[in-house]
Amino acid sequence: MRIKNFLRHPVVIFVLAQIAWLSLVGMWIYWYISNYIIFELVGDKISTQFISKSANLLTLVVGLFLLVAILTSMYLIFIYLNKQLSLTRLYDNFIGNVTHELKSPLASIKLYLETMKLRDVPRSKQNEFFALMINDTNRLNHLINSILNISKLEQKKIAHNYAVYEAESLMREIITKSMHQFKLPPEAVEISGNTDCQCMMDQNAIKIVVDNLIDNAIKYSDQKVRLTINFSVGKKKFVVKFADQGIGILPDDQKDVFKKFHRVYNQNSPNVTGTGLGLYWAKEIIKFHRGKISVHSPGAGKGTTFKIELPIYDPLKKRNLKSLFKNPFLKKIIFEEV
């Protein structure tokens, strides 16, 4: 695995490509000169058949092989650079979004502080300002945590505390917490389904996924938020569907929404805030759970449905036991059960 990764590194590919073309040139020069010398010395005395055919063939085959190797390397380097370029572009996008997200609450806090310094603000108004400032500091805190979480996610540290849960009841609990956090009234969310299965989950990580889906449903709704959540059981899978009635996602954008730093922004978008990380996290976290997340939207203005599939817990699977053993609290219990 390590060798494979080493060979994929663009610098290694580049060095190998250099070696390949230098060998190719060297070999062909050698071939040409040796043939030339033979012809010079004895060319008119011997028949051409005398010159080894196998040596020529070998030179040709090895030469072609090296040529293909060079072309492949160049192609791989090109792909790598292209990927880097698009990531850099998205990263610039991310910096722009984060700047906006950081500066807006900061500007608002500064404005209120300066207002209170400049004017004689009545007590009731002051209280209103304090509440708004606290709200802004919470927003800043949330954003800073989000940025710090990127590295955790890259190091796969974000989902590490796995345990076996009754999938639906844990999900319902997380959704209720999330609704409370986003101040969604109970009538805005309709939850249905009656499943009976267990999944191995990290509840904090799953909360991040649910938070992001609910936050998106709120941000990308033109009118009042209407969210329908459904639980079902598929083939060895626990399935959760989050369907909103928001502005929808155009088919071209659907494949990109899970990409890091990607944000959909157009004239139909009722929202401009965000970092372009939420759905990327959701995808990565679900991937750590060996599940799948997908999006479907019939088009602009027709709502969006996110589907999460998580594997149903099977105690006989070695992998599951291994993951559980990593959890210090569960280690003991499982050990006793086994």
Add this chain to the structure above:
Amino acid sequence: MKNNQFSGSIILLVEDEEALAKGLEYNLTEEGYHVVWAKDGKQALDLVRTKEFDLIILDIMLPYFDGFEVTRLVREKSPEIPILMLTAKTSVDDKIHGLALGADDYMTKPFHLQELLVRVKGMLKRKMWYKKVTTAQPVYRFGDNEINFENLKARSGKQQFQLTTVEAMLLKYLIENKGKIVSRKELLENVWNITSEIETRTVDNFIVRLRKFFEPTQAEPIYFKSIRSAGYMFVGE
């Protein structure tokens, strides 16, 4: 604040951040202005179509239509409303883009409250000055050119075009000081109400545009002359 001669002016505040909008509304109202708040670009455009405003404070990153688009569309209909861009976008390119589209001033977040209030007042003052001088002499002619300062329509020979408010104010200021050398700094302070190295280039860009509109040969200007290391001078007929 009392004794504000512009008290009662109607300001359109376009800002999607509710907390910021509320704070600004409170302060502007305390200054005696009447504030109308639009949460997004769409709402702002609807309001501009139906109501008269004395000034627009405009964020750039807005839902539906961003601030640049709003400026462009507002300028098509009302070239004379002063627009102050108030945004988290700090790059020089964004600043130049905003000013080129016709914004009159540009401030970045986080901003100083008092500076903002002074700038708002300055813009309203310039608007009033502009109104006063244009009512006295709405049409001005020089050479083959004619400018109507009321509707900001200009004509050079047979060619007609629409000026932006900044272009018109710059023209007006130069005409008012006909035959005198006007420094870039003076222009910045009186037309744009800003001071910085970056914006010096903005003055030059605008002069280039005026020359493009009105000079028979751009490379050899006869009306808008550059006075080396001093500034510009308008030479009318």
